[in-house]
Amino acid sequence: MTARFAVGDRVRVDDRTPPGHIRTPWYIRGKSGVVADMVGAFADPEDSARGGDGLPERPLYRVRFRQTVAWPDYAGDGRDTVDIEIFEHWLEPESG
Amino acid sequence: MSTNVDDHDHDHARTFVPDEEDSLGQYAIVEMAVRELLIEKGVFSADEFRQGLEVFDKAGPHLGARAVARAWTDPAYKESLLSDGSAAVKEFGVDMNLTELYVVENTPRVHNVIVCTLCSCYPKPLLGAPPDWYKSRNYRSRMVREPRAVLAEFGTTLPDGVEVRVHDSTATMRYMVLPMRPEGTADLTREQLEALVNRDAMIGVTVVPAP
Numbered sequence: 001m002t003a004r005f006a007v008g009d010r011v012r013v014d015d016r017t018p019p020g021h022i023r024t025p026w027y028i029r030g031k032s033g034v035v036a037d038m039v040g041a042f043a044d045p046e047d048s049a050r051g052g053d054g055l056p057e058r059p060l061y062r063v064r065f066r067q068t069v070a071w072p073d074y075a076g077d078g079r080d081t082v083d084i085e086i087f088e089h090w091l092e093p094e095s096g
Numbered sequence: 097m098s099t100n101v102d103d104h105d106h107d108h109a110r111t112f113v114p115d116e117e118d119s120l121g122q123y124a125i126v127e128m129a130v131r132e133l134l135i136e137k138g139v140f141s142a143d144e145f146r147q148g149l150e151v152f153d154k155a156g157p158h159l160g161a162r163a164v165a166r167a168w169t170d171p172a173y174k175e176s177l178l179s180d181g182s183a184a185v186k187e188f189g190v191d192m193n194l195t196e197l198y199v200v201e202n203t204p205r206v207h208n209v210i211v212c213t214l215c216s217c218y219p220k221p222l223l224g225a226p227p228d229w230y231k232s233r234n235y236r237s238r239m240v241r242e243p244r245a246v247l248a249e250f251g252t253t254l255p256d257g258v259e260v261r262v263h264d265s266t267a268t269m270r271y272m273v274l275p276m277r278p279e280g281t282a283d284l285t286r287e288q289l290e291a292l293v294n295r296d297a298m299i300g301v302t303v304v305p306a307p
Contacts (some may be wrong), residue, residue: 023266025213027240039198042268060267062198067243067262076244079259085267 003059003088009035010094011063013086021049024090028082032094033065036083044087059088155190156224160272161293162188163199163222165286168277177274190222197222198269200261202276202303207258209247209300210273211239212265219270223298230299240264250301273300280306 005011015030023045038061043054067080074080120128135142163185167174177184181197197219200208212218213236218226229235239246243260247253254260263271275297281289284307296302 023214025264025266027213039196039269045267062269064261067260071241075242076260077258080243080261081259082240082262082264084264085269087267 003038005035005038005059005061005088005091005093007035007037011035011061011091012094013063014090014092018046020046022046024086025084028065028070028084028086031065031069033063033069033084035061036064037062039085042087044089061086061088061091063091152220152225155221157293157295157298158290159185159188159190160219160223160295160298161290163272164274164293164298165289167274168289169286174274181272185222192219192221192270195219195221195268195270197272198263199272199274200263201274202300204276205257205259206261207247207254207300207303208261208263208273209239209243210263210265210271211236213237213240214264214266217265217270219272222270222272223295227295247301250296252302272298275300275304278304278306 010032011034012032013024013028013030017029038059041057041059044052044056044058045054048054062083063086064081064083066078067074067076067082068078070082131145134140135145163177167177173184177199178201181199182192184199185192185197195217202208211230216226216231216236218230220226235246240262243262244254247260265271275293277289278292281292284292288307292304292307294302294304297304
């Protein structure tokens with residue numbers, strides 16, 4: 001498995017809205033963050049939920065977002081962050 | 097108000113409370129039906145099903161507390177807990193099964209807190225069943241949206257300059273917070289430290305108080 005992104009890369013979450021079992025939360029679609037960790041490759045839960053085998057396994061990242069990016073009206077400290085696990089097929093380079 | 101026994105106008109048919117609830121929810125009925133079919137078809141036995149439940153029953157915050165107290169007192173263990181949580185808790189007989197344990201460390205600069213906005217993912221093999229509030233829509237929707245307000249409701253007010261980092265448990269990882277070791281505990285044994293660690297601090301909604 002070749003990981004497309006490295007820790008520190010800026011990435012943007014796709015904002016598509018496919019039907020089915022999706023592990024990418026709505027609130028973060030279309031938002032940009034930084035790859036905080038690459039935790040391995042795992043079966044794709046979207047395919048597993050359709051009765052598939054989930055293969056090929058897909059790289060899974062922990063992406064860190066500023067809360068002020070996740071929620072433009074965020075009321076807390078501007079340094080606050082949210083880390084979310086996101087599969088590679090939901091990520092694009094931020095500039096891409 | 098009348099005390100006349102003939103003045104007896106409430107309806108027993110409506111006030112009668114049955115011994116058992118007779119309206120199982122749809123999911124409960126589906127679970128029972130599928131479970132019974134799987135047992136009937138020999139996919140697993142009733143005994144194996146019971147054993148599976150017992151694995152969850154035996155887990156609980158005491159297991160997480162052991163890992164935390166050991167990490168506080170053994171720098172090499174702390175390093176392995178943070179780099180490969182699943183392997184580090186295997187030493188206590190904890191099997192994370194199809195998930196992986198990801199431990200996040202609280203520091204004077206960063207306070208971590210765990211939520212699962214999509215459902216109720218929780219490190220059950222390590223911490224046991226989650227508290228009801230962890231599964232509530234209130235917690236799941238608000239912890240990611242206004243974490244400082246929710247932390248304050250748990251009595252947790254963080255000093256200025258501390259970053260709050262929410263971890264939304266969306267896929268394969270299951271999270272535990274490694275809380276900061278409180279002041280005034282230098283003389284405590286590992287067992288005494290274990291007793292200080294509580295479930296909520298390992299979810300990140302509280303800190304471990306000084307003894």
